[in-house]
Amino acid sequence: MDLSYTRTEEAFRAEAREWLREHVPAEPLPSLETAEGFAAHRAWEAELAAARWSVVSWPEAYGGRGVGLARWLLFEEEYWAAGAPGRVSQNGVQLLAPTLFDHGTAEQRARVLPSMATGETIWAQAWSEPEAGSDLASLTSRAVRTDGGWLLSGQKTWSSRAAFADRAFGIFRSDPDADRPHRGLTYLMFDLRAPGVTVRPIGRLDGKPAFAELFLDGVFVPDEDVIGEPGQGWRIAMSTTGNERGLMLRSPGRFLAAADRLVRLWETEGEPADSALRDRVADAVIGARAYQLFTAGAAARLPTGAESSLNKVFWSEYDLALHETALDLLGADGELTDGAWAEGYVFSLAGPLYAGTNEIQRDIIAERLLGLPKGRR
Amino acid sequence: MTFLPTDEQRAFARSLDAMLTAADTPAAVRAWAGGDPGPGRALWGRLAEAGVSALAIPEEYEGLGLLPVELAHAFVELGRHAVPGPAVETVATAVLLGELARLGEPGPAKRLLPGLASGERTATLTIAGVETVRHTVPYALDADRADTVLVVRGEELWRAPGHGPVRVSADPARRLARPAPGGELLAEGPAVTVAAGQARRWAMLATAAQSLGVGLALLDRTVAYARQRAQFGTPIGAFQAVKHRLADTLLALEFARPLLFGAAVTMTPGDLAAAKVATGEAGYAAARTALQIHGAVGYTEELDLSLWLRKARPLRNAWGDPATCRATVIGAYSRTGS
Ligand SMILES: Cc1cc2nc3c(=O)[nH]c(=O)nc-3n(C[C@H](O)[C@H](O)[C@H](O)COP(=O)(O)OP(=O)(O)OC[C@H]3O[C@@H](n4cnc5c(N)ncnc54)[C@H](O)[C@@H]3O)c2cc1C
Numbered sequence: 001m002d003l004s005y006t007r008t009e010e011a012f013r014a015e016a017r018e019w020l021r022e023h024v025p026a027e028p029l030p031s032l033e034t035a036e037g038f039a040a041h042r043a044w045e046a047e048l049a050a051a052r053w054s055v056v057s058w059p060e061a062y063g064g065r066g067v068g069l070a071r072w073l074l075f076e077e078e079y080w081a082a083g084a085p086g087r088v089s090q091n092g093v094q095l096l097a098p099t100l101f102d103h104g105t106a107e108q109r110a111r112v113l114p115s116m117a118t119g120e121t122i123w124a125q126a127w128s129e130p131e132a133g134s135d136l137a138s139l140t141s142r143a144v145r146t147d148g149g150w151l152l153s154g155q156k157t158w159s160s161r162a163a164f165a166d167r168a169f170g171i172f173r174s175d176p177d178a179d180r181p182h183r184g185l186t187y188l189m190f191d192l193r194a195p196g197v198t199v200r201p202i203g204r205l206d207g208k209p210a211f212a213e214l215f216l217d218g219v220f221v222p223d224e225d226v227i228g229e230p231g232q233g234w235r236i237a238m239s240t241t242g243n244e245r246g247l248m249l250r251s252p253g254r255f256l257a258a259a260d261r262l263v264r265l266w267e268t269e270g271e272p273a274d275s276a277l278r279d280r281v282a283d284a285v286i287g288a289r290a291y292q293l294f295t296a297g298a299a300a301r302l303p304t305g306a307e308s309s310l311n312k313v314f315w316s317e318y319d320l321a322l323h324e325t326a327l328d329l330l331g332a333d334g335e336l337t338d339g340a341w342a343e344g345y346v347f348s349l350a351g352p353l354y355a356g357t358n359e360i361q362r363d364i365i366a367e368r369l370l371g372l373p374k375g376r377r
Numbered sequence: 378m379t380f381l382p383t384d385e386q387r388a389f390a391r392s393l394d395a396m397l398t399a400a401d402t403p404a405a406v407r408a409w410a411g412g413d414p415g416p417g418r419a420l421w422g423r424l425a426e427a428g429v430s431a432l433a434i435p436e437e438y439e440g441l442g443l444l445p446v447e448l449a450h451a452f453v454e455l456g457r458h459a460v461p462g463p464a465v466e467t468v469a470t471a472v473l474l475g476e477l478a479r480l481g482e483p484g485p486a487k488r489l490l491p492g493l494a495s496g497e498r499t500a501t502l503t504i505a506g507v508e509t510v511r512h513t514v515p516y517a518l519d520a521d522r523a524d525t526v527l528v529v530r531g532e533e534l535w536r537a538p539g540h541g542p543v544r545v546s547a548d549p550a551r552r553l554a555r556p557a558p559g560g561e562l563l564a565e566g567p568a569v570t571v572a573a574g575q576a577r578r579w580a581m582l583a584t585a586a587q588s589l590g591v592g593l594a595l596l597d598r599t600v601a602y603a604r605q606r607a608q609f610g611t612p613i614g615a616f617q618a619v620k621h622r623l624a625d626t627l628l629a630l631e632f633a634r635p636l637l638f639g640a641a642v643t644m645t646p647g648d649l650a651a652a653k654v655a656t657g658e659a660g661y662a663a664a665r666t667a668l669q670i671h672g673a674v675g676y677t678e679e680l681d682l683s684l685w686l687r688k689a690r691p692l693r694n695a696w697g698d699p700a701t702c703r704a705t706v707i708g709a710y711s712r713t714g715s
Contacts, residue, residue: 001386001446002379003642263710275700282703285710286636286651293635296380310628359617365627366620370600375615 003296005074012067013074019051020082029085031343033208038164041088045119055093055117062109063117069299076253081260091160092116092123094249096169099187099240103228112189124162124192126170126214127237129155134360136171137181137234141216143172143188149222150174152190155215158354162212163201167191171233178231185233189225196220206337206346241356242308249355250315252292255322258344259288262326265341269329280325287318306368309361316351316358323348380635382450390450393427397458403681409461410549414522417461418499424451424460425496433471433579435478438490440471445579449586449641456590456660456692459684461550463501463519465583465696467493470500470527473534473576480568485534489525500525502580503556504573516544516553518695527563528556529573536561548687580696581649585637585656588692592630592660595667595685599623603670619670626666629659647709650702657693657702664689 005013029044030037048054049063057072058064067075087093097116100109115121132139141154152172162168169189178184192199196219201209228236266281291314298307323345327334336342352358366372382390400423405416424430432448434440441447448468455464471493478486492498501523503515520526520540528535537556544553600623603614613619633655640652664686668675675682693699 001382001638001642003639260710263707264712266707267711275704278707279700279703282654282706285706286655286703287632289639289648289651290632290636290655293380293639294632297635300379300381310631313624313628314632359621362621362624363617365624366614370596370620370623370627372600372603372614372620372623373612375611375617375620 009071009074012071013078016075016078020078020084024082024084031208032086032088033210035164041085042119044085045089049118062113073299076251077256080253080257089119089122091125095125095240096123099227102239103236121167122165124159124165124168126156126159126168128158130157134357141172143174143186149220152216152219152221157213158211159214160211162199162214163209165192171237174230182234184231186230187227187233187236188221190219190221194219242305252295255288255291258322259284262322265326265329277328284322284325306364309364312355313358313361319348319351386447386450389447390454393451393454397454402458402460403684406459406461406550406684420460421462422496430496431494433468434490434494435475438486439494445582445641445644449582449637452583452586453590456587457594463499463523465580466501466518467499468583469576469580470502472579473572476572476575477564477568482564482568485563498524500527502527504529504577517556519552520554520556521552526556529569532565532567532569533562534564534569536563546691548691551691578644578649581653582641584692584696585652588656588660589633589637591685591688592663595663596626598682599667599670622666626663629662633659647706650705653697654699654702657699661689661693
């Protein structure tokens with residue numbers, strides 16, 4: 001059991017730190033949930049990519065450095081400690097890319113991944129539907145066979161960043177007569193600007209268009225954009241949800257940096273006599289360290305899919321508690337909407353909902369990790 | 378960096394688990410609480426044979442060296458099996474004496490360490506003024522059963538001549554008494570304070586490990602019960618309210634575990650305090666859940682579950698209560714030291 005880094009790891013860390021010190025924008029970029037901020041974040045992705053920092057764990061052929069999980073974690077620590085911007089390519093990088101690595105063709109990888117790495121193409125996830133949230137397998141949007149491809153129709157919703165994104169990936173019902181809802185689904189990629197697509201932005205709690213509804217009316221998708229075998233969409237989608245819930249989506253570096261900022265806030269705003277608030281700040285520090293060490297262990301032993309549910313519940317509740325503590329420290333200023341804590345708070349409020357609600361995650365933990373009997377669902 | 382236990386560490390924990398499973402620890406706990414220390418001492422003897430008592434003692438005093446990670450593994454098992462007795466205090470005493478020797482005062486180590494290493498003798502220890510912010514005169518655990526009762530007061534290390542009346546703890550297997558004043562002055566000077574600080578760190582580590590073990594045992598037993606107890610024609614474990622509470626118990630324990638082992642690797646005050654808070658809170662929450670899900674039968678003394686249920690809260694507070702530890706965590710990360 002060891003917590004020290006190798007020389008290669010230390011050298012990698014130093015190189016990342018040096019580059020970030022020179023390149024991280026001095027002023028925070030505008031919120032990435034606005035048109036202006038989205039463009040600024042896209043440009044930042046290009047700058048990262050030019051120095052090969054945008055997707056460090058990917059193979060070099062696609063713009064990465066092929067460094068593996070341990071150094072990716074180090075990079076993330078440096079990234080967030082440097083106060084660098086949030087990542088606008090996240091959905092593509094963390095959901096579509098792993099899917100393509102596991103189930104895509106070489107041609108698809110060569111075509112899709114490089115422009116994802118540079119931020120030139122930004123991807124949205126089109127899974128949820130108005131009537132298919134937690135019960136995702138009940139989705140009804142259809143993919144119908146046509147010459148050389150498929151025609152998509154139906155409605156998707158809550159698609160993060162689809163208001164400004166370029167392309168989307170999602171699951172569609174291709175065989176309505178399949179015997180079970182999980183069968184007869186096909187996973188494919190489509191263009192958000194293709195004929196037949198209407199994107200209607202939805203304002204999140206603070207009004208910013210952070211997600212969108214997609215109306216699809218006979219949208220053509222060529223065969224080359226089907227991921228895996230038609231009809232196997234559910235299995236393929238589920239094999240990558242672990243990434244969404246697990247450590248890739250929320251790296252410990254992000255929380256270590258946030259806990260550090262919270263301690264600084266306690267130093268300036270905290271009341272030494274207020275031990276209740278002090279304890280919550282301490283819990284944020286403890287939580288960040290717990291998550292860092294848990295992840296270090298997980299990265300070394302490659303967790304099972306169900307273990308990523310532990311991760312998801314932990315980080316989402318942690319993130320929210322940390323931001324609530326920050327708002328309480330800010331006192332009357334906590335309700336003002338123009339600070340970094342305010343944006344982070346709104347963002348953290350959704351954590352227990354997306355990527356599978358925490359109720360659903362707890363079911364998975366109880367049934368698959370503890371072996372409790374399945375209940376009604 | 379490879380933050381995983383080695384095969385040897387895993388095998389060590391497994392062998393202790395197997396030995397303790399075969400040893401009927403519940404009977405030893407009940408005997409210890411009821412006035413018969415025999416089975417508990419026999420258990421300690423077997424743990425000593427397996428090397429547990431030597432994990433915090435330098436080789437020159439017949440120990441195995443200072444092995445905090447192995448110690449953490451061992452004490453998780455002690456907690457999982459509710460082993461009674463002043464095991465944490467014996468470790469803390471060993472560390473204190475070893476450290477004193479390292480700092481140039483080998484007398485007490487020479488006298489006492491070999492007996493502790495072999496498991497023939499046990500010790501208990503109190504360090505005045507450091508255990509909690511509110512109570513500066515701590516009770517000694519099992520002073521009536523330990524062979525040696527040590528007391529640190531400021532820069533002085535005393536061997537107490539005895540102890541006051543034994544008070545009943547919420548966990549009857551924890552027997553509490555104030556050490557008697559006076560006795561033999563074993564050492565004095567700044568080295569005592571330094572060594573006492575070191576002893577306290579190891580005590581925090583061992584207590585945190587026990588808390589985690591207690592929580593794991595409570596969860597295991599409760600999951601087994603929830604699968605088998607039926608109401609409304611279904612196993613209660615199929616009800617979502619029950620499931621989710623157990624899922625939260627697992628979550629808290631699984632995120633406390635790496636803090637414990639991280640602290641064992643670094644042994645820094647901040648990491649130890651964090652581990653103490655997380656394992657203590659997770660162990661106690663596991664106890665609350667275990668009681669709730671067992672229903673009325675869980676509220677009985679008779680069911681063995683009570684042996685763990687009653688440990689969780691005292692362990693959460695022993696050798697650094699949550700408030701004290703949280704203050705340490707903040708202190709470790711604060712630039713102004715506020
Ligand atoms: C900020 C944000 C971004 C998102 N981004 C995307 C995206 O990019 N792409 C995409 O496809 N989707 C996205 N989503 C959608 C997200 O995946 C869904 O919100 C989520 O799956 C829950 O579905 P729902 O909102 O329809 O809630 P419902 O499924 O209707 O659930 C409502 C409540 O009932 C509870 N509930 C439902 N079923 C059960 C059950 N069996 N047991 C216990 N409780 C239950 C839920 O936990 C929840 O608390 C996003 C959501 C948010 C908030």
